[in-house]
Amino acid sequence: MSDPTVEEVVAIVTSKFEVTDMDRQPDMLRFLVADSDFKSKFVLLAQQLEERDLICRLESGPDGLSVVVTRFPPRKQRKWLSKSWTPRILFAVVVAFVMIDGYFRTETANSIIEVGDPLEMAGIYTLSLLGILGIHESGHLVAAKWHKLRTTWPYFIPGIPIYGIPTFGAFIQSRGLTINREILFDIAIAGPIAGLVITILVCLYGAYEAPVIPMDLAEQLHAESRLVEWQQGEPLLMTAMLGLFGKGGEGQEVLMTPVLFAAWIGFLITFLNLLPAWQLDGGHMARTLLGAKWHRYATYASMGVLVLLGYWIMAMFILLLSSRNPGAMPLDDISPLPRGRMMAFAAVVGLAVLCAPLPASILP
Numbered sequence: 001m002s003d004p005t006v007e008e009v010v011a012i013v014t015s016k017f018e019v020t021d022m023d024r025q026p027d028m029l030r031f032l033v034a035d036s037d038f039k040s041k042f043v044l045l046a047q048q049l050e051e052r053d054l055i056c057r058l059e060s061g062p063d064g065l066s067v068v069v070t071r072f073p074p075r076k077q078r079k080w081l082s083k084s085w086t087p088r089i090l091f092a093v094v095v096a097f098v099m100i101d102g103y104f105r106t107e108t109a110n111s112i113i114e115v116g117d118p119l120e121m122a123g124i125y126t127l128s129l130l131g132i133l134g135i136h137e138s139g140h141l142v143a144a145k146w147h148k149l150r151t152t153w154p155y156f157i158p159g160i161p162i163y164g165i166p167t168f169g170a171f172i173q174s175r176g177l178t179i180n181r182e183i184l185f186d187i188a189i190a191g192p193i194a195g196l197v198i199t200i201l202v203c204l205y206g207a208y209e210a211p212v213i214p215m216d217l218a219e220q221l222h223a224e225s226r227l228v229e230w231q232q233g234e235p236l237l238m239t240a241m242l243g244l245f246g247k248g249g250e251g252q253e254v255l256m257t258p259v260l261f262a263a264w265i266g267f268l269i270t271f272l273n274l275l276p277a278w279q280l281d282g283g284h285m286a287r288t289l290l291g292a293k294w295h296r297y298a299t300y301a302s303m304g305v306l307v308l309l310g311y312w313i314m315a316m317f318i319l320l321l322s323s324r325n326p327g328a329m330p331l332d333d334i335s336p337l338p339r340g341r342m343m344a345f346a347a348v349v350g351l352a353v354l355c356a357p358l359p360a361s362i363l364p
Contacts (some may be wrong), residue, residue, distance in 0.1 A: 039180065054070070058334050094158050097159060115209075121257075135194045137172055149174060153173050207238070235358065282302075282327055283327060287327045311358065
């Protein structure tokens with residue numbers, strides 16, 4: 001750092017903290033601080049230094065608490081992700097894929113029981129599914145804005161319509177620094193909770209509208225290969241909502257309509273995001289609560305759960321990416337997570353179980 005920049009940094013740090021010692025190196029400044037109430041001060045310091053293209057970290061050592069200031073490392077930005085048209089094109093592709101998927105799913109359902117006009121149902125299906133994903137990402141965006149963290153717009157990921165899932169969800173990229181565990185936790189939990197609320201509403205509507213097929217007719221349709229038996233598992237929340245309308249009991253089979261399928265995808269995405277693995281939303285939450293070591297063990301445990309449920313491709317995907325980038329590390333990895341967030345994480349574990357696509361063999 002040049003002398004003027006060093007003087008400016010010293011002035012900024014000493015305006016926030018009581019500095020007892022300073023160590024100057026060619027590309028780093030280390031300040032030994034004596035403040036016990038450092039959490040909120042460090043947030044303000046990190047935000048102020050970020051504006052000057054500087055990054056600071058809070059470290060604990062034998063001598064006490066230190067603030068380490070360095071320049072930002074070179075940022076590798078994929079050019080196609082940095083283009084403003086990229087999220088727009090991806091969103092348009094996903095809308096088209098979901099519409100196509102909804103149209104053919106409606107036609108398939110109509111060959112058994114009339115559920116509606118294919119084009120109209122495709123529109124409702126698209127609104128339902130993209131509403132779930134959009135509100136999920138909006139939850140992240142609102143929490144990030146609340147904590148003054150800059151992010152990109154959502155990037156929607158096209159899937160495989162008709163023969164699979166028309167979209168694999170969406171993601172946002174951070175353009176700022178995750179300062180402490182509380183900020184990382186809040187941004188991580190906001191998305192799945194917001195998306196789950198919409199998923200429940202979609203599921204209630206889908207469960208209410210879904211036609212029921214008597215078991216003797218269902219067996220005949222299975223024998224004729226006109227009705228494919230659902231083998232992807234069913235979340236407990238979906239089972240409960242079907243039961244609320246007296247559907248899904250013995251002697252009957254519920255037809256998986258496009259709207260009900262949108263709800264199932266919503267539950268699946270919520271379940272996957274709540275797993276305490278890697279850099280999934282649940283992984284970020286687990287990292288804030290458990291620390292780096294136990295977060296790694298939680299990632300392995302999550303992969304085991306996915307394999308047991310038959311989602312071994314997702315398990316291998318997490319294994320591959322977690323080996324390259326194990327997880328987020330807040331600049332202040334010392335301040336403990338507030339008790340309220342710890343209780344919220346316990347609730348998150350329960351929600352993950354309720355959203356998991358459980359095999360029929362273990363359902364009541």
